[in-house]
Amino acid sequence: MAEMLTQPLVLLIGACEVLFWVLLLAGLATRYVLRARRLSTVLLVSVPVLDVVLVPASLLDVAGGSPPGATHGLAxxxxGFTVAFGHSVIRWADGRFAHRFADGPPPPGAPRYGITKVRHEWVEWGKLALGWGVALAVMGLTALVAGTAVPEPVAWTTDPMWSWGARxxxxxxxxxxxxxxWATLAPPREPVRG
Known part of the structure; x- marks a missing residue:
């Protein structure tokens, strides 16, 4: 594990995570505190660019001779999860900034009852499944670039890169x-107030 923390790709992943939050907070602060909408748009559009940096870096690493490993699985x-949940995180933060600094309405909470709750649960789980699918696709692309085979399903838990998908x-x-x-089989009903 200590060896993994010194690898350039792990450091790049860490930098991408830090920059995600820095760009997000800077973009929202610029929009709602400084009222510089054009600059804030540039900063917020830069957030997904981080993903564009990480994938080629990972692929270049294996193309340069590094065997696909745990670091590539982590990348x-x-x-995958940045693609799946990134937009929701940005929207969540935007709603809170707008409420706090621009007299926007209080951000709505997650639905708690009925069909809207069921729909919400399916959408959120769909994001998780999308993130997992993107991660597996990137692992497959990494294996393809490296010229390695996709392991048999039984070996997924022991392969350094693919074990991330298995986890x-x-x-x-x-x-x-x-x-x-659970929400579909037993949809929560709003309590009756009497």
Missing amino acids: AVYL LVPVVVIWFGVGPL
Whole structure:
């Protein structure tokens, strides 16, 4: 693990995560505190550019002779979940900044009852499944560039890169069970006030 923390790709992943939040907060502060809408748009549009930097860096690393490993799996998972949840995080933060600094309405909470709750649970789980799918696709692309084979399903837990995809299986399954499946089978009803 200590060796992994000194690898340039891991440092790039860390830098991308830090820059995600720096650009997001700078973009929102510029929009709502400084009222510089054009500059804030440039900063906020720069947030997804980080993903464009990370994928080629990972692919160049394996194209240069590095065997696909845990670092490449981590980069794929980071990218997948940034693609799947990044827009929601930006929208969430934007609503809070607008409320706090621009007299915007209070941000709505997640729905708690009925069909809107069920729909919300399916959408959120769908984002998780999308993130997992993007991560697996990037791992497949990494294996293709490196000229390595995709391991048999049994070997997924032991392969350094693909084990990241295998680690997410329980998360995807448990989230499905306690999220959309549970909400669909037993949709929460608003309490009757009397």
